[in-house]
Amino acid sequence: MKRIYLAIFLFLIGFYTSAQSILEGREENKRGDFRAMFYNVENCFDCFDDSLKLDNEFLPNGVRHWNWEKYQKKVNRISKVIMAAGGWEFPDIIGLCEIENRFVLEGIFKFGHLNQIGYRIIHRESPDRRGIDLALMYQPEVFQPLDTSFIQLVYHGETVSTTREILYVKAKLHSSDTLHVFVNHWPSRWGGQLESEHKRVSAAKLLRQKVDSIYLQSPKANVLIMGDFNDYPENKSIKKTLGADGVAGEFKNQQLYNLASVFVKNGSIGSHKYQGKWGMLDQFIVSGSLMNKSAVLYCNKDGMSVFAPDFLLEKDETHFGLKPYRTFVGYKYHGGFSDHLPIILDLWRK
Template sequence: MSIPSQAFEQYTVGFYNLENFFDFQNDQHILDDSFTTLGRNEWNENRYNKKLQKISDAISQIGADYTGNLPAVLGVAEVENKKVLNDLIQQPKLRNHKYSYVHFNSPDERGIDVALLYRTDVFEVLESRPITLLIEDDMGIRDTTRDILYVKGKLAGTTLHIYVNHWPSRRNGSGTTEYKRALAAQQLMEHVYHIDDAGNRRQRLEKDNTFIIIMGDFNDDPENDSITKGILPHGFDNITAPLKNFHRGSLNHKFKWNLFDQIMVSENLHNDIPGDLFVHKADIFDDIMLRQWKGKYRGQPARTFAGGRYAGGFSDHFPVYTVLRRN
């Protein structure tokens, strides 16, 4: 990897859904039986270690062609616990880059959570907490979905408010579950509005330089209402939306590309003001090493499991990222 010469600072901020990243031990408090040594997926120590190696290899290359370095901040989804995160940041490709993480156990019945990895040499955590989503099904029973993770921190001295999301799935159909993601957007925005004291948020952004990054697997595409009506009208820009087309996305379902994995930023992160960070570019990290390289699924993400069978790949999602620059 060649390190680009640059007369400015650059930092990669990204998001990666890690596809059912469980350890191989049974936890009686969650539904992880399939991902144990004796479970249906025969998830053993060898397969676990292989996934650790592959995911760490992928993370080490996200945005590196532009910054010459590993991601400064990376939101992740579908991780079981702190053991997985500890084992991940101790992999050879990551262990010498001063990674730490923020993680809280969520009420998700499968036990898959979101977390934030960060390099302690460039990012300082000031505050963090989970935002529990209160969503009920049509029978009035609570849907115990993943929390949203909120982290306030300083990236190279600039304060960022970061939200890591993994919204309710489309498992029972996109139409019947649409209201859940609309509620997730509503509850996310309720927290965003209370970052500072009372007042109009758009004015606060202009006056106080409140820089906000919303990232995650939203289980919706950029054109869906939860994004276009739930988030963007509140002063945000979806910097990953232009990346989606018929031939490209962050995941593929039945030979159709989706971009469920997205990054949205407060509009003031487009201001190229001396001394402030601003968005330089956004991209999908869909390098050939992360793809199926033969067969009818050629070009799609190389999954860990495909059709219920162990495939030994990385994840069923590609990472997305942005490069923040300061002149």
């Protein structure tokens, strides 16, 4: 009954009709029994000073001239994307990154259109110097957390963490399956891709260790990894260190498979556009056990999609084609949604 109510609510606000346009490669009405979403929302800050974080640029008198009106518009737009990305039902779980704090997360519900939906939030303040956090939102009647931890990344030679944690949630689904979920926002490429690569390799090692510890306890564990990795599927951190393969050949339970790898060959769309080229910084990676169609819970090779309706895109005047309709271009306020597009994964159950 609740899901029928959600569908009616979505229809009445009239947003779905403007958003029905495109899940890349799939029709929206073919959503699975369980839908996961990940979205880098691009610098979603409040407009209040946090003396413990480097957030001065997002103050009314800061270089970005960020204010209450812009903040409200931002969280309202995020809520609309979440509603549209669900199809006729809302996503069951949503990973978010580049949010400043719990207040910002709650604003997505309070000032957006999700205040009656019943999502719950898993979040804590990260050690990131700018105050950039990640979080998981979930529908409790579908996804029931059993264990949660925030895994700190400490670089070699350092004694404390200065970057985002990896969020881990073990949960029971309404299908009685157990799902191990990791939400990631790996260190950026600031200073150069090669110069910063060791930081993302460190994140990949940490994540691999946690995944392997799960396999020791449960060899057929269902593992779902999502995030903005600030590396592409073919880069060292993803392919070699984490050991995430493309979706081809025979699937092995304890092997990781990168569902974003198919977009590398396509090139017509991605989650992010840099210097005129689409790329997949945002990815879903799953265990081989989730690629087994004889299992109770599984996904298809093409189960991942980029959510790219018209309202999230604008004309690329420099490099031609389209690009994400972002909030900022440099330090100039542009009024859009994000410099990333959301990604979606559908799982099915027998």
